[in-house]
Amino acid sequence: MTNFKLLTCAGVLCCLIWNGFAQQGGSDCIKANAKSCGECIQAGPNCGWCKKTDFLQEGEPTSARCDDLAALKSKGCPLEDIENPRGSKQLLENREVTNRKKGAAEKLKPEAITQIQPQKLSLHLRVGEPQTFSLTFKRAEDYPIDLYYLMDLSYSMKDDLENVKSLGTALMLEMEKITSDFRIGFGSFVEKTVMPYISTTPAKLRNPCTGDQNCTSPFSYKNVLSLTSEGNKFNELVGKQHISGNLDSPEGGFDAIMQVAVCGEQIGWRNVTRLLVFSTDAGFHFAGDGKLGGIVLPNDGKCHLENNVYTMSHYYDYPSIAHLVQKLSENNIQTIFAVTEEFQAVYKELKNLIPKSAVGTLSSNSSNVIQLIIDAYNSLSSEVILENTKLPKGVTISYKSFCKNGVNGTQEDGRKCSNISIGDEVTFEINITANECPKKEQNETIKIKPLGFTEEVEINLQFICECQCQSEGEPNSPACHAGNGTFECGACRCNEGRIGRLCECSTDEVNSEDMDAYCRRENSTEICSNNGECICGQCVCKKRENTNEVYSGKYCECDNFNCDRSNGLICGGNGICKCRVCECFPNFTGSACDCSLDTTPCMASNGQICNGRGTCECGTCNCTDPKFQGPTCETCQTCLGVCTEHKDCIQCRAFDKGEKKETCSQECMYFNMTRVESRDKLPQPNQPDPLSHCKEKDVDDCWFYFTYSVNSNGEVNVHVVETPECPSGPDIIPIVAGVVAGIVLIGLALLLIWKLLMIIHDRREFAKFEKEKMNAKWDTGENPIYKSAVTTVVNPKYEGK
Numbered sequence: 001m002t003n004f005k006l007l008t009c010a011g012v013l014c015c016l017i018w019n020g021f022a023q024q025g026g027s028d029c030i031k032a033n034a035k036s037c038g039e040c041i042q043a044g045p046n047c048g049w050c051k052k053t054d055f056l057q058e059g060e061p062t063s064a065r066c067d068d069l070a071a072l073k074s075k076g077c078p079l080e081d082i083e084n085p086r087g088s089k090q091l092l093e094n095r096e097v098t099n100r101k102k103g104a105a106e107k108l109k110p111e112a113i114t115q116i117q118p119q120k121l122s123l124h125l126r127v128g129e130p131q132t133f134s135l136t137f138k139r140a141e142d143y144p145i146d147l148y149y150l151m152d153l154s155y156s157m158k159d160d161l162e163n164v165k166s167l168g169t170a171l172m173l174e175m176e177k178i179t180s181d182f183r184i185g186f187g188s189f190v191e192k193t194v195m196p197y198i199s200t201t202p203a204k205l206r207n208p209c210t211g212d213q214n215c216t217s218p219f220s221y222k223n224v225l226s227l228t229s230e231g232n233k234f235n236e237l238v239g240k241q242h243i244s245g246n247l248d249s250p251e252g253g254f255d256a257i258m259q260v261a262v263c264g265e266q267i268g269w270r271n272v273t274r275l276l277v278f279s280t281d282a283g284f285h286f287a288g289d290g291k292l293g294g295i296v297l298p299n300d301g302k303c304h305l306e307n308n309v310y311t312m313s314h315y316y317d318y319p320s321i322a323h324l325v326q327k328l329s330e331n332n333i334q335t336i337f338a339v340t341e342e343f344q345a346v347y348k349e350l351k352n353l354i355p356k357s358a359v360g361t362l363s364s365n366s367s368n369v370i371q372l373i374i375d376a377y378n379s380l381s382s383e384v385i386l387e388n389t390k391l392p393k394g395v396t397i398s399y400k401s402f403c404k405n406g407v408n409g410t411q412e413d414g415r416k417c418s419n420i421s422i423g424d425e426v427t428f429e430i431n432i433t434a435n436e437c438p439k440k441e442q443n444e445t446i447k448i449k450p451l452g453f454t455e456e457v458e459i460n461l462q463f464i465c466e467c468q469c470q471s472e473g474e475p476n477s478p479a480c481h482a483g484n485g486t487f488e489c490g491a492c493r494c495n496e497g498r499i500g501r502l503c504e505c506s507t508d509e510v511n512s513e514d515m516d517a518y519c520r521r522e523n524s525t526e527i528c529s530n531n532g533e534c535i536c537g538q539c540v541c542k543k544r545e546n547t548n549e550v551y552s553g554k555y556c557e558c559d560n561f562n563c564d565r566s567n568g569l570i571c572g573g574n575g576i577c578k579c580r581v582c583e584c585f586p587n588f589t590g591s592a593c594d595c596s597l598d599t600t601p602c603m604a605s606n607g608q609i610c611n612g613r614g615t616c617e618c619g620t621c622n623c624t625d626p627k628f629q630g631p632t633c634e635t636c637q638t639c640l641g642v643c644t645e646h647k648d649c650i651q652c653r654a655f656d657k658g659e660k661k662e663t664c665s666q667e668c669m670y671f672n673m674t675r676v677e678s679r680d681k682l683p684q685p686n687q688p689d690p691l692s693h694c695k696e697k698d699v700d701d702c703w704f705y706f707t708y709s710v711n712s713n714g715e716v717n718v719h720v721v722e723t724p725e726c727p728s729g730p731d732i733i734p735i736v737a738g739v740v741a742g743i744v745l746i747g748l749a750l751l752l753i754w755k756l757l758m759i760i761h762d763r764r765e766f767a768k769f770e771k772e773k774m775n776a777k778w779d780t781g782e783n784p785i786y787k788s789a790v791t792t793v794v795n796p797k798y799e800g801k
Contacts, residue, residue: 029071030548033063037083037467037489040066042437045129048084050077051469051490057552059532059541062491062501064550071548083467083489087129092460093120097138097425110144110181110272116455125395125434126464132432135457137384137417137450138425144181144272146227147171147373150256152280153188153216155209155245160279160362164369165239171370172231178377184234185227185267189256190218191246192285192313194293198246209245216242220313221256223305227268250283255299257335258319259310261327263303271454273381274333277373279362281340284350290317301327325354329387334452336376338362338369355387356380356452385416385451386428392444392461394436400429437465505536521555531556553579566594590618604632642708643694646671646718650706651698654720658699671708671716682707682719702726 032043209215299319360372399414449456473488480492485503494503519534528539541551558579566572571582575593584593595618602616613633614623623633649668651658702724
């Protein structure tokens with residue numbers, strides 16, 4: 001039964017997958033309308049080509065061989081007949097990064113030091129399928145450094161020159177803390193030697209400074225000292241330099257930077273870390289400014305040093321910023337702009353345009369130049385930024401960085417890692433994807449490198465644009481109508497001028513009316529059932545907007561989408577639509593495959609189908625007894641319960657009483673009865689047979705307990721507790737005593753409440769009397785009708801003598 005269920009589920013799953021293909025918008029593989037295996041695999045990474053010779057149904061075009069892999073398998077194409085080449089990668093050169101300590105006994109040449117891994121690999125790219133590889137970078141200790149000091153020698157830099165004259169040995173001592181292999185060079189610049197940048201009068205050409213200042217003639221750029229490890233020689237040659245002068249404030253530094261970048265042999269650059277220190281206290285001219293001096297030719301980006309002097313400043317314009325960026329990047333040069341506070345803002349904007357560059361604040365007399373160089377070098381070397389050469393058309397690249405302390409970056413941030421110390425190792429994950437095949441199908445090479453470093457990764461790109469079976473094709477094959485095409489990958493690729501699945505027609509015969517007769521069904525005027533077109537006397541069925549809905553048949557009379565549906569799904573999701581008729585999966589039937597032959601849903605808990613009260617039809621119980629209903633005919637709304645239905649018979653047989661006491665032997669012998677001592681001894685629900693626990697009252701109002709069950713053989717078994725539970729009679733004395741006590745207590749409570757209320761009332765009345773007494777006022781004046789008994793007479797003539 002378990003295996004049967006698994007097979008059923010697998011069938012349903014396959015059907016759902018197929019119907020998902022048939023009802024969604026169609027696959028990109030079919031939409032590509034591929035005529036060959038090569039065109040098919042270029043349609044997408046999930047497209048495959050079935051090379052099985054008899055794979056196509058009648059009326060299906062050759063392009064139907066191209067589809068999603070799952071769809072091809074579901075249509076009956078064996079896995080070994082599906083062409084589905086995959087991309088791959090191959091490491092061609094993969095040296096480990098160098099673990100080198102400063103001061104070690106072994107001395108390695110710069111080219112023997114490896115900071116990036118791998119060095120060379122090959123990628124086989126299929127359209128739409130990315131290939132991923134990891135690139136590791138480790139900053140090597142004691143890595144050689146070449147530093148070229150390029151200085152503005154216009155008159156305003158006079159005091160700076162004095163401090164730079166001793167720069168060689170002092171900088172050597174400082175750089176020894178970083179590397180044991182350090183070289184230094186020196187160059188200077190002023191301005192183009194034409195008006196209006198300098199004065200062209202003979203006297204000013206000899207000495208452009210005013211007064212008694214002794215200045216050298218103006219020049220554009222001089223390479224004073226090529227890169228050398230002799231610091232004393234730097235001091236000696238720089239000490240011989242003199243200040244020059246010009247008319248305008250911006251200088252011609254861009255001309256000098258261009259020559260330093262492209263004149264590698266004259267400067268002496270090695271394939272090591274290359275630093276260019278650009279020191280000035282002024283701004284800069286750039287492309288277009290040369291027109292002021294009548295110079296219109298764009299800078300050619302080539303070396304024009306003769307006797308270490310730039311000779312074409314009057315002929316070529318200043319380079320543009322973009323041109324400088326290109327040449328500095330090509331030659332792996334990192335630039336440090338040492339400029340005064342006044343021009344900090346200008347050069348910081350320039351730094352944002354030039355990758356791997358830094359800006360430092362130069363004191364007014366360049367006294368802090370050594371510390372500036374050290375700080376800028378540490379800043380530049382602590383960051384690695386990857387760049388790649390120009391990508392072939394249709395190829396894209398993406399980066400993801402895994403830096404120190406768990407910091408990861410994507411998109412543009414995926415190209416770089418910061419705060420890298422010597423000996424730190426960081427990793428980049430690089431994805432390369434081909435979105436189309438090159439027209440000539442030639443291999444391409446791209447390179448990836450860290451900015452400012454000479455090491456790079458060389459990647460050879462090989463495009464998978466054809467299938468392996470195409471190389472096994474048979475030109476002019478007899479299978480293609482007497483050699484009118486090449487038979488490859490199970491199909492014919494017709495020669496020019498031939499068409500048809502087997503190249504059986506020429507293009508001149510396509511519109512022949514005689515051919516149409518072969519494309520009509522008997523007694524029909526419709527060509528290809530109006531679902532296709534007649535080509536070479538054969539119907540080629542048209543495609544629908546949903547490319548997984550297919551017309552087929554000799555006359556395109558069949559399709560796979562007009563079958564009966566159930567629950568919104570073709571063939572109910574339980575079959576395959578073939579020529580408008582459902583072919584149901586095993587265990588399903590019906591016109592829409594919506595009738596299941598599986599009886600599992602009809603199985604009742606007692607192991608009977610529909611509880612023996614009905615038949616199982618399409619996975620649903622059809623109850624034959626109208627009283628019963630429910631999924632397994634288990635419910636009877638008008639029937640008594642099991643307990644109520646059988647209690648009279650159990651009562652008469654167990655206790656010899658009840659309504660059926662007289663007829664017990666005739667009506668109540670249909671079950672087996674077993675007496676048990678207590679309720680704990682009754683059977684429990686975990687037994688295999690369905691069981692009902694019952695509690696009923698007998699004629700004496702006593703409770704009796706029993707269980708009712710039916711085994712698989714249909715036998716009824718009853719277990720009953722032999723002693724009913726009868727309730728005891730009431731105890732009269734406690735009841736009467738309780739009632740009397742209650743009445744007395746209630747009377748006392750009422751008296752107490754009355755007494756309390758009277759006390760409260762009396763106290764309120766007394767308080768009221770006291771208040772009125774206090775407020776009373778008695779009159780103390782004389783009686784108005786009272787007369788005294790004494791009369792006093794005074795002699796008016798009495799004078800008091």
